[in-house]
Amino acid sequence: MATPSAVGAACLVLARAAGPGRGDRARPRRLQRVVRRRCVAELSREGPAPRPLPPALLAPRSCPASSRRRPSPRVSRRRRSHQCPTPAWGTSASNLKGHMHLVTVSPMVPSCALPFTGLQFQFWIAEGSIDDTVVVASEQDSEIVVGKEQARAKVTQSIVFVTGEASPYAKSGGLGDVCGSLPVALAARGHRVMVVMPRYLNGTSDKNYANAFYTEKHIRISCFGGEHEVTFFHEYRDSVDWVFVDHPSYHRPGNLYGDKFGAFGDNQFRYTLLCYAACEAPLVLELGGYIYGQNCMFVVNDWHASLVPVLLAAKYRPYGVYKDSRSILVIHNLAHQGVEPASTYPDLGLPPEWYGALEWVFPEWARRHALDKGEAVNFLKGAVVTADRIVTVSKGYSWEVTTAEGGQGLNELLSSRKSVLNGIVNGIDINDWNPATDKCIPCHYSVDDLSGKAKCKSALQKELGLPIRPEVPLIGFIGRLDYQKGIDLIQLIIPHLMRDDVQFVMLGSGDPELEDWMRSTESNFKDKFRGWVGFSVPVSHRITAGCDILLMPSRFEPCGLNQLYAMQYGTVPVVHATGGLRDTVENFNPFGENGEQGTGWAFAPLTTENMLWTLRTAISTYREHKSSWEGLMKRGMSKDFTWDHAAEQYEQIFQWAFIDRPYVM
Ligand SMILES: Nc1ncnc2c1ncn2[C@@H]1O[C@H](COP(=O)(O)OP(=O)(O)O[C@H]2O[C@H](CO)[C@@H](O)[C@H](O)[C@H]2O)[C@@H](O)[C@H]1O
Ligand SMILES: OC[C@H]1O[C@H](O[C@H]2[C@H](O)[C@@H](O)[C@@H](O[C@H]3[C@H](O)[C@@H](O)[C@@H](O)O[C@@H]3CO)O[C@@H]2CO)[C@H](O)[C@@H](O)[C@@H]1O
Numbered sequence: 021m022a023t024p025s026a027v028g029a030a031c032l033v034l035a036r037a038a039g040p041g042r043g044d045r046a047r048p049r050r051l052q053r054v055v056r057r058r059c060v061a062e063l064s065r066e067g068p069a070p071r072p073l074p075p076a077l078l079a080p081r082s083c084p085a086s087s088r089r090r091p092s093p094r095v096s097r098r099r100r101s102h103q104c105p106t107p108a109w110g111t112s113a114s115n116l117k118g119h120m121h122l123v124t125v126s127p128m129v130p131s132c133a134l135p136f137t138g139l140q141f142q143f144w145i146a147e148g149s150i151d152d153t154v155v156v157a158s159e160q161d162s163e164i165v166v167g168k169e170q171a172r173a174k175v176t177q178s179i180v181f182v183t184g185e186a187s188p189y190a191k192s193g194g195l196g197d198v199c200g201s202l203p204v205a206l207a208a209r210g211h212r213v214m215v216v217m218p219r220y221l222n223g224t225s226d227k228n229y230a231n232a233f234y235t236e237k238h239i240r241i242s243c244f245g246g247e248h249e250v251t252f253f254h255e256y257r258d259s260v261d262w263v264f265v266d267h268p269s270y271h272r273p274g275n276l277y278g279d280k281f282g283a284f285g286d287n288q289f290r291y292t293l294l295c296y297a298a299c300e301a302p303l304v305l306e307l308g309g310y311i312y313g314q315n316c317m318f319v320v321n322d323w324h325a326s327l328v329p330v331l332l333a334a335k336y337r338p339y340g341v342y343k344d345s346r347s348i349l350v351i352h353n354l355a356h357q358g359v360e361p362a363s364t365y366p367d368l369g370l371p372p373e374w375y376g377a378l379e380w381v382f383p384e385w386a387r388r389h390a391l392d393k394g395e396a397v398n399f400l401k402g403a404v405v406t407a408d409r410i411v412t413v414s415k416g417y418s419w420e421v422t423t424a425e426g427g428q429g430l431n432e433l434l435s436s437r438k439s440v441l442n443g444i445v446n447g448i449d450i451n452d453w454n455p456a457t458d459k460c461i462p463c464h465y466s467v468d469d470l471s472g473k474a475k476c477k478s479a480l481q482k483e484l485g486l487p488i489r490p491e492v493p494l495i496g497f498i499g500r501l502d503y504q505k506g507i508d509l510i511q512l513i514i515p516h517l518m519r520d521d522v523q524f525v526m527l528g529s530g531d532p533e534l535e536d537w538m539r540s541t542e543s544n545f546k547d548k549f550r551g552w553v554g555f556s557v558p559v560s561h562r563i564t565a566g567c568d569i570l571l572m573p574s575r576f577e578p579c580g581l582n583q584l585y586a587m588q589y590g591t592v593p594v595v596h597a598t599g600g601l602r603d604t605v606e607n608f609n610p611f612g613e614n615g616e617q618g619t620g621w622a623f624a625p626l627t628t629e630n631m632l633w634t635l636r637t638a639i640s641t642y643r644e645h646k647s648s649w650e651g652l653m654k655r656g657m658s659k660d661f662t663w664d665h666a667a668e669q670y671e672q673i674f675q676w677a678f679i680d681r682p683y684v685m
Contacts, residue, residue, distance in 0.1 A: 170208055170209070171209060171664060171668070172209055172210045173206075173209040173210045173211060173668075173671050174671070175671070175674075175675060176209075176210045176211045176212070177211050177212070177316075177317045177674055177678075178211070178212045178213075178214075178302070178312045178313065178315060178316045178317065179203070179206055179211050179212065179213045179214070179316070179317045179319060179674075180213075180214045180215075180216060180298065180301070180302055180312065180316045180317070180318050180319065181199055181202075181203050181213065181214065181215040181216065181319045181321065182215075182216050182217075182294065182295065182298040182318060182319070182320045182321065182324075182325035182328050183195065183199040183215065183216075183217050183321040183322070183324065183325055184217065184218070184276060184277070184291065184294070184321070184322065184324030184325070185199060185217065185276055186199035186200040186203075186215055186217050186262070187199075187200030187201070187452075188200060188228055189217065189220075189228045189229060189262070189264070190217070190218070190220045190225065190228065190276055191557075192275055192276050192277065192500070192555075193499075193500050194352065194446075194579070194580070194581045195321060195322060195352045195353070197446075197448075197449070197581055198321075198352065198413070198446055198581075199215060199217070199321055200449070201447070201448070201449035201452075201663060202446075202447070202663055202666070202667065202670070203215050203260045204258045204259070204260055204449075204663075205447065205662075205663030205664065205666075205667040206667050206670065206671075207258065207259035207260045208259065209667055209668075209671070212261075212312065213259070213260045213261065214260070214261040214262075214263055214301065214302065214305075214307065214312060215260060215261070215262050215263065216263045216265060216294070216297065216298040216301050217262075217263075217264060217265070217294070218264065218265050218266075218267075218270040218276075218290070218294055219232070219253050219264035219265060219266040219270055220270050220271070220276055221270065221271040222271070222272060222273050222274065223273060229253065229255075229264060231255045231257070232253040232254060232255040232262065232264050233253060233254060233255070234251065234252075234253055235251070235252045235253065235254050235305060237251065237252045237304050237305055238250065238251040238252070239296075239297065239300050239304065241293055241296040241297070241369075242369050243289075243292055243293070243296065243367060243368055243369035244289050244292070244367045244368075244369075245367065248267065248293060249267075250265050250266060250267045250293055250296075250297050251265075251266045251267075252264065252265060252266065252297070252301065252304075252305055253266055254305070254307060256307070256308065261305075261307045261308070263301050263305065263307075265293065265294055265297040265298075265301075267290075267293055269286060269289065269290045269293070270290065272284075275555075280532075287358075288358065288360045288364060288367075288399075289367070291323070291324040291325070291327070291358065291399070292327060292367075292368055292369075294324060294325065295325060295326075295327035295328045295331060296327075296331065296369075298318070298325065298328055299328060299331050299332065299335075299336065299342075302314070302316050303341075314341060314342050314343070314344055314345060315344040315345060316342070316345045317345070317346055317347075317348065317674050317677065317678075318332070318345060318346070318347040318348070319347075319348050319350060319670075320347055320348070320349050320350070320403060320407065321350045321352060322350070322351065322352050322353065322356060322400070323356055323357050323358030323399040323400040323403075324358070324399075325403075326349065326358060326399040326400050326402055326403035327368070327399055327402060327403075328347060328403070329347040329349065329402070329403050329406040329407040329408070329683065330370065330374065330377055330378065330402045330403065330405075330406050331370075332345060332347055332406075332682075332683075333374075333377075333406045333682075333683050333684060333685060334370050334371055334374045334377075334685075335370070335371075337682065337684055342682075343682065344682075345682065346408040346409075346674075346677040346678055346680075346682055347403075347406075347407045347408050347409075347677075347682075347683075348407060348408065348409045348410070348411055348673060348674070348677060349400075349403040349404065349407035349409075349410045349411070350410075350411045350412075350413065351400075351410065351411070351412045351413070351417075351421065351578065352413050352578055352579075353504075353578050354400070354421055354426070354427065354428040354430060354578070355428060355502075355504055355576075356400075357398050357399065357400035357401065357428070357429075357430070358398065358399030358400055359380060359396050359397070359398045359399075360396060360397055361395070361396055361397075362379070362380075362395035362396055362397055364397060365378065365397050368397070373685075374685070375397075377401075377402045377405050377406055377685075378397040378398060378399065378401060378402040379395070379396075379397065379398075379401075380395075380396040380397060380398035380401050381393070381394050381395055381396070382394030382395075382396060383429070400430070401430060401433065404430060404433050404434060404437060405433070406683045407683070408440065408677045408680060408682055408683055409440045409441075409442070409673055409676065409677045410434070410437060410440055410441045410442070411441075411442050411443070411444055411670070411673060412441070412442075412443045412444075412578060413443070413444065413445065413446050413578045413579035413600060414443050414444075414445045414446070414578060414579040414599055414600030414603045414604070415442075415443035415444075415445065415603055416443065416598070416599045416600060416602050416603045417443055417576075417577075417578040417579065417599040417600055418441055418442060418443030419443075420576065420598075420599055421434045421441075422434050422435040422438065422441075426576060426599075440676075440680075442669075442673060444666050444669045444670060444673075445579060445600060445603055445604060445666060446579045446581060446584070446600070446666060447661055447662050447663030447664070447665065447666040447667070448581060448584045448585060448588065448661045448662070448663070449663070450588075450661075450662050453561075453564075453585050453588055453589075454588070455472070455473070455476075455565055455588065455589045455590070455657075458561055458565065460557070460558040460561035460562060461476050461561055461562055461565040461566075462475060462476060462479040462562075463475035463476050463479070465590070466657075467590075467654050467657040467658055470590060470650070470653065470654075473565065473566075473589075473590055473653075474490055476562065476565040476566040477490065477494060477566045477567070477568070478490060479562070479566065480494070480525070480562050480563065480565070480566025480567070481494070481523070481566070483562065484525055484550045484552075485550070486523050486525075486547065486548075486550060487523075487547055489523075491643075492521055492522060492523055493522050493523070493568050493569060493638075493639045493642045493643065494522075494523045494524075494525070494566065494567045494568050494569070495522060495523065495524045495525070495567060495568070495569045495570075495571055495635070496524075496525050496526070496527075496563045496564070496566075496567035496569070496570050496571070496586075496591070497510065497524075497525070497526040497527070497528070497570070497571050497572070498526075498527045498528065498560050498563055498564070498570070498582050499527075499528050499572070499574075499582065500528060500529070500530045501528040501529060501530030501531045501534040501535060501538075502530050502531065503531075503575065504574055504575055504576060504577070505528075505572075505573070505574050505575075506572075506573035506574050506575050506596065506626065507528070507531075507534050509573045509626065509628055509631060510526070510571070510573060511534075511537060512628045513628050513631055513632045513635075514541060514545075514549070516632055517632065517635065518545045518548055518549065520636070520639065522548065522639060523548055523549075523550075524548060524549050524550070525549075525550040525551075525552065525563055525567065526538055526549075526550070526551050526552065527552040527554075527556070527559055527560055527563055528552075528553070529553060529554050529555050535551075535553045537551075538551025538552075538553055539551055539553060564582070564585050564586055564589045564591055565589045565591070567586075567591050568591065568592065568642055569591065569592050569593075569594055569635070569638055569639070569642070570582060570583065570586035570591050570592070570593045570594070571593075571594050571595075571631075571635065572593060572594070572595040572596065572601060573595070573596050573626060573631050574595070574596055574598060574599075574601060575596070575598070575626065576598055576599055577595075577596070577598055577599040577600055577601045578599050578600055579599065579600030579603075579604075580595070580599070580600045580601050580604070583595055583601055583604060583605055583620070584604060584661045586620075586656070587604075587605075587619055587620070587656030587657065587659055587661070588656070588657060588659075588661060589657070590653035590654070590656060590657050591653075591656075592619070592620050592621075592638060592642075592649070592652050592653060592656065593605050593619070593620035593621070593656075594620060594621045594623070594631075594634055594635055594638050595620065595621070595622050595623075596622070596623060596624060596626045596631075597622035597623060597624040598624070598626070601622060602622055602624075604661075605619055605620040605621070605622045606618045606619045606620070606622075606655075607620070607621060607622050608620065608621055608641070608648075608652060610645075610648060616648055616651050616652075617655075618652065618655065619652060619655050619656040619659065620638075620652065620656065621634045621637065621638055
C-alpha cells in the first residue's frame with residue numbers, strides 16, 4: 021500500500037490532466053480553475069521497482085496550506101465509492117496498469133487537499149511501472165484543470181423526500197432516476213437530506229438494499245381497520261440518509277406496483293403506510309445521532325407520497341407538531357393519481373372532516389352505470405389541495421397541467437393554485453450517465469473525441485444481432501410501454517420506415533400487447549428491427565450510446581429523461597414538442613444567426629405523417645450532411661444538464677414555502 025514515505029519515490033508517468041470527467045463535457049463552463057501546480061496522487065503499490073520520475077514532473081510532497089479545503093460532500097461521494105484502505109487519492113493501481121485510464125482523484129489526505137471536487141484525470145500508466153505515486157500534470161506547462169468548486173446553498177434545510185421509488189434501490193422509470201439523484205445533489209449543496217421509500221424485496225433485487233441496516237425502530241400505524249407495524253432500515257450513502265420502510269406488503273414478486281396480473285389491489289394501503297411512516301421518520305429516527313425534528317421540508321413525489329401533506333395538516337399541526345415544516349408536491353406524472361372508491365376513505369385513518377380534501381367525483385361520462393355517483397378519493401388531489409407549494413418537472417408541463425388537455429381532470433384545481441405552482445426541469449446524474457466514464461458501454465468517448473461512439477454503435481449492432489453497418493442510421497426508443505409514450509404511433513410508421521435503409525431498436529416493458537407487437541415486428545424485419553422486451557438499465561445505456569437517433573413521440577411528457585441522456589451521449593433526439601421535451605430539445609436550424617443551431621428535432625402536431633417526415637429529415641441530415649450532424653451531436657453533448665441548476669431552483673421554492681404560512685384547514 022502507498023505510504024507517505026513512498027510519495028515521490030516512485031516512477032511514473034502521466035498524461036493529460038483533465039480527461040473526460042464530470043466537468044469535462046462542458047469544459048468552458050464547468051472546468052473553471054487552472055491550478056499551476058503539480059500534485060501527487062498516491063496509489064496502491066503493485067508491480068516492479070519504480071522508474072525514476074522525469075524531472076519536469078517531479079511532484080511537491082504536499083500542496084500549500086492555502087489550498088487546503090475540507091472535501092465537499094461531492095468529494096466524499098467519490099471517496100466512498102473508491103474507498104482505499106490507507107490515506108490515498110484515487111483508485112487502486114491494479115485498475116490502472118496498462119493504458120490510458122480514467123481515474124477519479126479524491127483528496128483523501130487532509131494535508132494535501134486540493135480545492136476541487138471529485139475531478140477525474142486520464143493517466144498514461146506505462147506497462148509495469150505502477151507503484152506508489154502518480155504525478156498528475158498536463159502536457160502544457162504543468163497545468164491541472166480542475167472542476168469548479170461545489171456550489172453551496174445560501175440557506176440549508178432538513179429535507180425529507182418521500183417516494184415510491186429511487187434508483188439504485190428500486191426503479192420503474194424516471195421517478196426513480198430523479199429521486200435517486202436530486203437528493204444527492206441537494207445534500208452536496210449542504211442540506212441534510214433523508215429519502216423515505218419502501219424496502220421492496222422480491223427475490224431478485226434484494227441485493228440493492230444490502231447496505232441498509234435495521235434501525236431497531238418500529239412504529240404502529242392505525243389504518244385499514246387495524247394496527248400495522250412497520251420498521252425502518254437505513255443506509256447513509258452519498259451524504260444522504262436513505263430510509264427504507266419495511267412491511268410484508270413490500271415483499272412480493274413482480275415489479276414495484278404490480279405483477280403480470282396488473283397493479284396490486286392493495287396499493288392504496290401500501291402507500292398509506294409509506295406516508296404515515298414518512299411523517300414519523302423525522303421524529304423517531306436518530307440518524308447520525310440526531311433526529312431531523314419538526315422543522316423539515318417534505319418533498320412528496322407523485323401519488324404514492326401524496327398523503328403526507330394531508331397528514332401533516334390533519335393529524336400533526338392541530339396538535340402543535342410540524343408547525344414549522346412545509347411540504348412541496350412534485351408532480352412527475354399526472355397520469356397516476358392514486359384513485360380508489362370513496363368507500364375506502366375510512367380506511368385511511370383520517371378524521372372524517374378531512375374527506376373533502378381527498379374527495380373526487382368522476383365526470384359523468386367516466387361513470388360505469390346509472391347508479392354510479394362517481395365518488396372517489398384521490399391521493400394526488402389531496403396533495404394538490406394541502407401541499408404548501410407544487411412543482412412540476414418542467415416549466416412547459418406546469419402550464420399544460422392547468423389546461424383541459426393536460427390536466428387529467430385536475431386542471432381547474434391546479435389553475436386555482438397557480439400562485440404556488442412552478443416548473444423545474446429535471447437534471448440528470450452525470451456520475452451514471454456520462455459517455456466518458458459509463459461502465460455499461462464498451463467504449464468511452466467525449467465531445468472532444470467522438471471515435472468511441474462509432475465503436476459503441478457497432479458493438480450494439482453486434483449485441484443485437486443486427487448487420488454491423490456503420491453507415492446505416494440506427495434509431496432507438498427506450499421507455500415504459502404505456503399510452504403516454506406514443507408507441508401506437510410508432511406501430512403505425514414502422515411498415516413505412518422499414519422500407520428505408522435504417523435500423524431500429526426498441527427497449528421497453530409494460531403493456532403485454534405492445535410487448536407482443538415488438539416481438540412479432542422483430543421476426544418480420546430480422547435485419548432491421550430489434551424489440552428488447554424487458555427492463556435492463558445496462559442495455560438502456562448501450563442503446564443510448566450506440567444509436568444515432570432517439571425517438572420520443574410521447575403524447576405528453578412531464579419532463580423526459582431519455583432525451584437528456586441521448587444528448588449527453590451525442591445521440592440526436594427526435595421528439596414530439598410537448599412538455600419537457602419541448603423545453604429541452606432545441607430544433608435544428610441550419611440557418612441560425614451564428615451558424616447552425618439546435619440539438620435535435622421537436623415536431624408538432626403529433627401525427628404519423630409528421631413523425632415520419634421529421635425522422636426522414638433527421639436521417640437525410642445524418643447521411644448527407646455529416647458536419648451538420650456532428651454539430652448537432654456536439655451541441656447536445658455540451659449542454660449542462662447537471663442537477664446544480666435545478667437544485668438551486670428547488671432551494672428558491674423551499675425559501676418561498678417557508679415565507680408563507682403552512683396549510684391549515
Ligand atoms: N425497459 C427499460 N429498461 C431500462 N430502463 C428503462 C426502461 N424503460 C424505461 N427505462 C428508464 O426509465 C427512465 C424513464 O424516464 P422518463 O423520464 O423518460 O419517463 P417516465 O415516464 O418513466 O418518468 C416520469 O417521471 C420523470 C421524472 O420526473 C419525467 O421525466 C417523465 O416525463 C415522467 O413521465 C429512464 O431512465 C429510462 O432509461
Ligand atoms: O417511474 C415511472 C412511473 O412510476 C410511477 O407510475 C406508476 C404508478 O404510480 C403506479 O400506480 C402504477 O400505475 C398503475 C396504475 O395505478 C393502474 O391504475 C394501471 O393503470 O396500471 C398502472 C401500471 O401498473 O405503475 C406506474 C408505473 O408503471 C410514477 O407515478 C410515474 O410518475 C412514473 O412515470
